[in-house]
Amino acid sequence: xxxxxxxxxxxxxxxxxxxxxxxxxxxxxxxxxxxxxxxxxxxxxxxxxxxxxxxxxxxxxxxxxxxxxxxxxxxxxxxxxxxxxxxxxxxxxxxxxxxxxxxxxxxxxxxxxxxxxxxxxxxxxxxxxxxxxxxxxxxxxxxxxxxxxxxxxxxxxxxxxxxxxxxxxxxxxxxxxxxxxxxxxxxxxxxxxxxxxxxxxxxxxxxxxxxxxxxxxxxxxxxxxxxxxxxxxxxxxxxxxxxxxxxx
Amino acid sequence: xxxxxxxxxxxxxxxxxxxxxxxxxxxxxxxxxxxxxxxxxxxxxxxxxxxxxxxxxxxxxxxxxxxxxxxxxxxxxxxxxxxxxxxxxxxxxxxxxxxxxxxxxxxxxxxxxxxxxxxxxxxxxxxxxxxxxxxxxxxxxxxxxxxxxxxxxxxxxxxxxxxxxxxxxxxxxxxxxxxxxxxxxxxxxxxxxxxxxxxxxxxxxxxxxxxxxxxxxxxxxxxxxxxxxxxxxxxxxxxxxxxxxxxxxxxxxxxxxxxxxxxxxxxxxxxxxxxxxxxxxxxxxxxxxxxxxxxxxxxxxxxxxxxxxxxxxxxxxxxxxxxxxxxxxx
Numbered sequence: 230x231x232x233x234x235x236x237x238x239x240x241x242x243x244x245x246x247x248x249x250x251x252x253x254x255x256x257x258x259x260x261x262x263x264x265x266x267x268x269x270x271x272x273x274x275x276x277x278x279x280x281x282x283x284x285x286x287x288x289x290x291x292x293x294x295x296x297x298x299x300x301x302x303x304x305x306x307x308x309x310x311x312x313x314x315x316x317x318x319x320x321x322x323x324x325x326x327x328x329x330x331x332x333x334x335x336x337x338x339x340x341x342x343x344x345x346x347x348x349x350x351x352x353x354x355x356x357x358x359x360x361x362x363x364x365x366x367x368x369x370x371x372x373x374x375x376x377x378x379x380x381x382x383x384x385x386x387x388x389x390x391x392x393x394x395x396x397x398x399x400x401x402x403x404x405x406x407x408x409x410x411x412x413x414x415x416x417x418x419x420x421x422x423x424x425x426x427x428x429x430x431x432x433x434x435x436x437x438x439x440x441x442x443x444x445x446x447x448x449x450x451x452x453x454x455x456x457x458x459x460x461x462x463x464x465x466x467x468x469x470x471x472x473x474x475x476x477x
Numbered sequence: 478x479x480x481x482x483x484x485x486x487x488x489x490x491x492x493x494x495x496x497x498x499x500x501x502x503x504x505x506x507x508x509x510x511x512x513x514x515x516x517x518x519x520x521x522x523x524x525x526x527x528x529x530x531x532x533x534x535x536x537x538x539x540x541x542x543x544x545x546x547x548x549x550x551x552x553x554x555x556x557x558x559x560x561x562x563x564x565x566x567x568x569x570x571x572x573x574x575x576x577x578x579x580x581x582x583x584x585x586x587x588x589x590x591x592x593x594x595x596x597x598x599x600x601x602x603x604x605x606x607x608x609x610x611x612x613x614x615x616x617x618x619x620x621x622x623x624x625x626x627x628x629x630x631x632x633x634x635x636x637x638x639x640x641x642x643x644x645x646x647x648x649x650x651x652x653x654x655x656x657x658x659x660x661x662x663x664x665x666x667x668x669x670x671x672x673x674x675x676x677x678x679x680x681x682x683x684x685x686x687x688x689x690x691x692x693x694x695x696x697x698x699x700x701x702x703x704x705x706x707x708x709x710x711x712x713x714x715x716x717x718x719x720x721x722x723x724x725x726x727x728x729x730x731x732x733x734x735x736x737x738x739x740x741x742x743x744x745x746x747x748x749x750x751x752x753x754x755x756x757x758x759x760x761x762x763x764x765x766x767x768x769x770x771x772x773x774x775x776x777x778x779x780x781x782x783x784x785x786x787x788x789x790x791x792x793x794x795x796x797x798x799x800x801x802x803x804x805x806x807x
Contacts, residue, residue, distance in 0.1 A: 235579040243567050312563035316624075319527050320580040321552040 232322030233330040240301065240334025244341070251342065258293040258346055262286065265412070275414060279443055286350045287366070287439040288411025291373060294343040295431060298374045299402055301335025302381015302468070306388055328382055328472040332465065335378030336371060343370045347442075365450070366441030369457065373434040376461040379468035386471035404429075411435050416447050430460040478505045480632055480664045481526065485535035488521050495521040497688035498535065503632075503666060503681070508658050510679035511668040512773065514789040518688040519668035520560060523634050526666075527557050540631045553581070556625030560636040560668075562617055566610035570601055570620050573609060574627060581628035595623040599653060615646035622653060626661070633657070635667040639674060651678055670785060672773040684777060686788060691780040696773060703771040703779055704729055706745035708752070711737045711764040718761050722752065732778060735787050739778060741771070 244251070266282040266289075273281040308314040317327050347366075384397060409431035415423055426432050437453040440446035446453070481503035488496040496518040503509040511519045524530040526539055528548045537544045540554035564573050571592060578588040596602045599619035609617065618638065625633055638654065639647040655678070658665055669675050675682055676696045684692040684699070692699060712718050719733045722740065727748060730741040742748060745768045756763050777785050 231582055232580060235576060238579070239565065239568070239576055242572065243565075246567060311566070312559060312561045313565050314563075315529070315559055316563045316577070317580065319529060319552055319555075319557055320577075321549045321582075322580055 230326070232320070232326035233333065235322075236317065236327055236330025237334040237337065240331065240338060244338040251345075254293070254297055254342060255345060255349075257296075258289045259349065261292070262289045262346075262350070279445065282353070283443065284414070284439075285412065286347075287442050288409070288435050290343045290346050290350070290366075290370065290438055291409065291411050291431060291435045292406055293346050294339045294370055294373050294434075295377055295406055296402065297342045298335050298339035298377035299381040299384075299397075301338060302331065302378040302383070303385045303388075303394075303397070304335075305331060305382055305385040305472075306391060309385075310390060324473045325469050328379075328469045329465075331382055332375055332378045332468060335381065336374035339374040339378065340367075340370050343374070362441045362444065364441070366438045369434050369437035369441060369453070372457045372461050373431065373438075376430065376434075376457070376464045379461070379464035382468040383464070383471040386468075386475040405431050408432070409435050410447065414447060430457065433457045433460075479503065480505045481509075481537070481539050481666065483522075483526070483535075483537040486522065486525060486532050486537055487534045488518075488525060488530060489533045494688050496525070496532075499683075499685075499688070499690055500535075501683050501690065501693060503664060505664055506658070506662050507680040508654070508665045508667065508678055510675040510682045511666070511685055512670070512672070512675040512679075512682050512777075513668075513685035514670055514785045516789065517670075517685040519670075519685055520636055522685075523557075523636050523666070523668060526551075527555055527634055528552055553628070554631045555634060556628065556630035556632070557634040558618070558621045558625050558636065558638060560640060562621070564609045564617055564620060564624075567608065569606050569608055570596065570612070571605040573620065574624055577624045577627050583628060591627055591629075595627055596620075598626075598657075599623045615642055615649065618642065618646075618650060619653065622650075622657075626657065626663070630663070632664045632666060635665060637668055637670070639669075639671065647674070654678060670789070672777070672785070676773050682773075684773075684780060686777075686781045692776065699773065699776045700771040703741045703775055705741065705743035705771075706768055707771050707775050708740040708742065708745050708749070708766065708768050709737055710740070710752070710766045712756065712761050713764070714759075714761045717759065718756055721755050721759055725751070725755070730779070732782065734778065734782070735784055739775065741775075741779070 262282070262285060266285045270281045275281055275284045305314065408426050408429040410426055415426045415432065418426065433448065433453040433456045436446050436448045437450060437457065440450040440453065479502045483499060483501050485498045485500055486496060487494070487498050499522060511522060513519055521530065525532045526537055526544060528544055528551050531545060539551045542550040542554060544551050565576070568576065574592040574595065575588065578592060583591065593602065596605050599622055601616060601620055601623065604616070609620065612620065635654070639650050642650065654665060657663055667678065679696060681695050682693065682699065683690045710718070715733050715736070715738050719731050719738050722728055722731050728740055728742050732739045749766065749768065753763065774785065781788060
């Protein structure tokens, strides 16, 4: 497991060093939170007594984790292009360890970004009080981070360079975000559209984090956890399989 | 004792044979060179020996471990410096070394002292806390060499160690390589397409062309196989001149290539006048004529019929074609 730790450590070091990137990545989620959140706050009524901004916060946390975790996974393409990956691949560690290290590294850094958003949100609109609530949210945040970093690794293993990046952005990341119920309660959708959102794994992450932070949820929180754990395991299997098969 | 034993090693990509039944042995403590043009299969050979690529057939032992069945032990026995940079630019020199040390499971106490010792060896000790992206090409190379040695490998692979470096830096790198070989008694395998590099550094050589080994031996013996001297002539009618010269008994071999003729013979200085006379009789005007002792370039020409540069431009075309076809067929 020393390989996993070493690669995890590298991810953390690089993350902490790139202050401009951390601040930069806070931009889009906070922008959406402020513009859409406060812009629509008085227009939209969420059942259960939460304000729209309050409702939006868990969604924005998920968004930030989704984006940064997929990017951390895709980072492997840079390592491939700049040659650093070779250094890791000839070392006496298995590819599974490398993949796991990268995944846990990406999950940790994206969790930290989500946490930053959460802290900023606490200052504006979030009123959570219970420790269990926080811990529940953390568990879901970490699971989302692991699952989507692993997905990023799987994608990166099949790509030679960043040229396909727009495709991934437009056809994977954005749909996952838009269909997840991060911006709206899925219960207010027509039933066919609701069915579609239930196929989006992020839906269960958003719902779980929302349950932790607000105490309300659209789906049964236990079901959220079961589905998300299942999806995470599936992604780790897919990610490590693709990474093992990767040619370079 | 032999540190590396290679037996009929072969690698195919689709129907393109990159390495074709290559066999050689490397003695403990020597500097061994794989010399050949770009695209000859040197990097592919090294990739197989370092477990990055699986051979299509054949086998090899590195430090007595089989490269296909005992990968982990092979990896522990080798250090490698790739042709292309493989450092993390966003980390410092020390952190790059530390990453490597941890991956190879060097315990904390020895790790720190060894990192500093290796950095001192390549003259980068005072830059240990600088980010690698601020380093010059030569410094990066030296750092990679230091890193490759950190886990005390038995064998160090250097894939084109001085490619893209200026002459002065190349000299430095050569000095480091020699120093390592002497002080650490480490076996070194390097690939190069620079003749002078192979000549100056290597105890033994294998000349590789189009995936095959065409000659093997130490640089001195290889040059002596040509016997005597080499005369190079440029004239208006190379082909005609070559035909005339071939009839002379004192000429061992005449080759025409790339706008000039190369002649192998003994005591060249005694025959220059005769050559000019033959040309004069046939009314062939000679542009230039030069005598020199055989170099590895001449050895390469002798065994392949082409200079290394001609071969390079040919094989690049070939590779491009093949890699396109291979991609398509995948």
